[in-house]
Amino acid sequence: MEEKSFDWLSLDDDEQIIWSGKPKMNSIYPSIAVGILFTPVMGIGLLIMAGAYLYIQNTNFVITSNGLYKKTGIASRKVKKIGFNKIQDTSFNQGIFGNYFGYGNVDISTAGGQNVEMRFNSIDKPKEIQELISKETKTEGNKKNREDGEEASEIIKELSNIREILEEINNKI
Numbered sequence: 456m457e458e459k460s461f462d463w464l465s466l467d468d469d470e471q472i473i474w475s476g477k478p479k480m481n482s483i484y485p486s487i488a489v490g491i492l493f494t495p496v497m498g499i500g501l502l503i504m505a506g507a508y509l510y511i512q513n514t515n516f517v518i519t520s521n522g523l524y525k526k527t528g529i530a531s532r533k534v535k536k537i538g539f540n541k542i543q544d545t546s547f548n549q550g551i552f553g554n555y556f557g558y559g560n561v562d563i564s565t566a567g568g569q570n571v572e573m574r575f576n577s578i579d580k581p582k583e584i585q586e587l588i589s590k591e592t593k594t595e596g597n598k599k600n601r602e603d604g605e606e607a608s609e610i611i612k613e614l615s616n617i618r619e620i621l622e623e624i625n626n627k628i
Contacts, residue, residue: 463526463534464517474518474587478511479558482577516575518587523563525573537573541565542592547581561585 466472486507494500509529517524522538543566549559559581562571578584 461515461517463515463532464524466519467521469520471520472517473520473591474584476516476575476578476584478514478577479556479579480511481556482552482558483507483511484556485552511577514576516578518584518591520591523573523575523588525575535573537563537565539592539594542588543568545585545588545592547585549581553577553581561588563588 461472461475483504487504490500490502490504490507492500493503506529510527513527513529515524515526517526522536523542524534524536526532526534542563544564545561547559547561553559558577558579561575561578561581561584563573563575564570565572575581575584
C-alpha cells in the first residue's frame with residue numbers, strides 16, 4: 456500500500472492494516488444519470504457529477520487489527536475510528552445498482568448507539584467485508600474475555616492470600 460495515501464492515518468505501534476478500500480467508481484453511474492438530466496438547468500448536473508466524483512476520490516475505509524477507520528472530506532478532512540470492542544452489530548446491503556454493478560454498503564453499529572455509527576458505502580464485496588469485521592470483532596471479544604478471566608484469576612489468588620493471612624491472625628488471637 457502506498458504510504459502517502461494514508462498520511463491521515465495514525466496507527467498504534469502494534470496496529471496493522473488488514474484491509475483498505477474506497478467506494479467503487481461505478482457507484483457514480485446513478486449520479487451521472489441524474490447529472491445529465493439536470494445539466495441543461497444552469498449546470499446543476501455538472502455540480503452533481505463533480506460532487507459524486509470528488510466524494511469517491513476523497514473517501515477511504517481502513518480495517519486494522521484494532522478497529523475501523525473512515526476518512527471523508529473534499530475541502531476539509533474528517534477521520535472517524537471505531538474500536539472493535541465498541542462494535543455491537545454489522546450488516547451489509549446491496550441495492551438494485553449495487554447488485555448489478557457489484558458494490559454495496561456495510562453498516563456498523565456500536566454499543567449504546569441507536570443508529571448506524573459508520574458506513575462503508577459503495578464498496579466491492581460488501582458481504583466479505585462485513586464477515587471480516589465480524590470475525591475481527593469476535594477475535595477482540597475473545598481476547599477481552601481472556602484478559603478478564605486472567606484478571607479475575609489474579610483477584611481470586613490475592614483474595615485467597617488475604618484470607619490465609621486473616622486466618623493466621625485470627626488463630627494467634
